[in-house]
Amino acid sequence: MEVYDVTIIGGGPAGLYSSFYSGLRAMNVQIIEAQPYLGGKLNLYSEKIVWDVGGIPPMPAGQFIQHLVNQAKTFQPTIRTGEKVNGIKKTVDGNFQLQTTTGKTYLTKTILLAMGNGTLDPSPTPFFTNKGEPLKNVQIAVTDFEALKQKRVFISGGGQSAIDWANTLAPIAKEVTLVYRREAFKAHESEIERVTSGPVRCMLQADLVDKKLTADGKIIEAITILNKETAEEEMILVDEVIVCHGFNQKNELFEQNDVGLEVFNEYYVETTPQTKTAISGVFSLGDAASYTGKVHLIAGAFHDAINAVNAAKLYIDPKADAIGTVSTYADKLKPKVATVWKQYATE
Template identity: 30%
Template sequence: MSAQDNARPDSEIHETDAVIVGAGPVGLFAIHQLGMLKLRAHVIDSLEEIGGQCTALYPEKPIFDIPAYPRIDAADLIERLETQAEPFSPRFHLNQQVTDVVRQDDGGFLVETAAGTRIRCKAVVIAAGGGAFGPNRPPLDGLADYEGRSVFYMVKRRQDFRNKRIVIAGGGDSAVDWAMSLPEVAEKVYVVHRRDKFRAAPESVERMRAWAETDKLELVVPYQLAGLDGHDGRLSAVRVKDLDGNERVLEADVLLPFFGLAAKLGPIAEWGFPIEKQVIPVDPATCETPIPGIFAVGDVATYPGKLKLILQGFSDAAQAAHAIYPIVHPGEALHFEYSTTKGVPEL
């Protein structure tokens, strides 16, 4: 298991070859590509878990355009990428946002996070996708008192909700995906949405509606969240209202509000390079930004002909890793070898 640091204060200044900002699929593959060149990496992500959108938005969503996998669930893809990166012993700093990147006298960088983590490196790889994610919170009084105990914005393990009474709020993919899955373990699931039409794959909606024919799931439409009842961070009920103001009280232990995640580049937008519609222009040959030593890969990077595909992000990661090697080892020739001949090198 790779080392992880979840927003703990840290007085140590870490030393590494490259810092990767973003632990989504492209950031994880960048660990592998750097490691194949014997370059060490630390990874920073604003979420509590690795995987980016694949973990936060659609862990059980199938992906059909990953080479050699006709179909693979997003969570399984992240698990395989993590396994692929493990031989290179990456250090993860999760639930943290980069606040500053300072050029050092030796040409490298000092990367700092809001949690106080400091890392010295020779290069920075931005693999932030659409940027740092945060949940869109419903406007409910006292919501913060329940967050982390009874209100959750993502599901880490289904088993955590066994025999619970659950209210799912929302009408998109995440809401529908979990409305299909959680009735298998929960005592009761309510799906609250402001209308009877859902913004998800038709086959997923059909499966959810099949569950609604049983006593395990109830569609509460058209309703919206109105309030929370409980004590000391523990829910006892969720109050909802229809469009005419009529109120229902749903006895519940857990609220899962799935109203999407807001994505912003945040402090990255202030690092000094041009930003075009939330993406960063890079050299297509190296994925280097206009700031020497800082690279951008995946959806956050743009160049002529760029496609927003995980596959193209993987290619970006390989390009960036090879461009970083001479920065870390100036004057040393890189003798390229195929992985089939050299295997996985030791760092």
């Protein structure tokens, strides 16, 4: 069985950049991602604009994911999606054995925990089928902004995400109805003022009473709402439904391992600023990490990734350089320089 130098658990920004940097430091890498796709939480807002990554122009998160994935593949890592690591053991020769939900096992010299706060499963909602899957015109994360143009959009929720989508869709949708069961929205004051003073119809203290489905039971045609103040019911015709009820976070890895991994403050692994955990050879980075001065931004995830990869390199080879050379002088990238220049020459 192949023994990887580095196994990255999680395929979000921290994990993807770790893949690139591990290759730059001449280590063979595998990424194991529980979801069937890469990109992590960026997939929850793929149609929103990412502004705060240095040197990168503002772009939709979905496009940014593609840039991250392309970079992560620079040194041909092994990428496994749809597999969740649910067990870690230390072998007699000092390596780690990983068990996944598919029944497969892998061997690795080091582990980079880049799984954020675990897998995010949508909170239960009446807008799902009996199997817990969204109905055909129900979206948890908006992935096709254009498809909502001139549609009757119903948004359920009262937090920042719900209000953001209401404000974003108001100029392009035929109509937007925002329904929340509580007395007041919970978001930035300026955004609340914007949504309540614009064309969005806002309904507070409103509960879902019933939904009308198409004959095949796959699409919601109308939703009946109860106004808890007046006790009146109203049927609202809909084309698309966006559900912003939050997510349940799960991380089985903390419950099923024999090396002493423990969760800190509910969602994090306590680390040093160099991403080291209490377990030699295991490093935590990105939103999975907690240390004094930690920055929970994409830019902070990149910083963690560099520290984690450098620490993994030294763990494997104590005589290695503590940090890698700058990319402009990296031998492993020199064969690719001509290709990059050719791309720029054609632009």
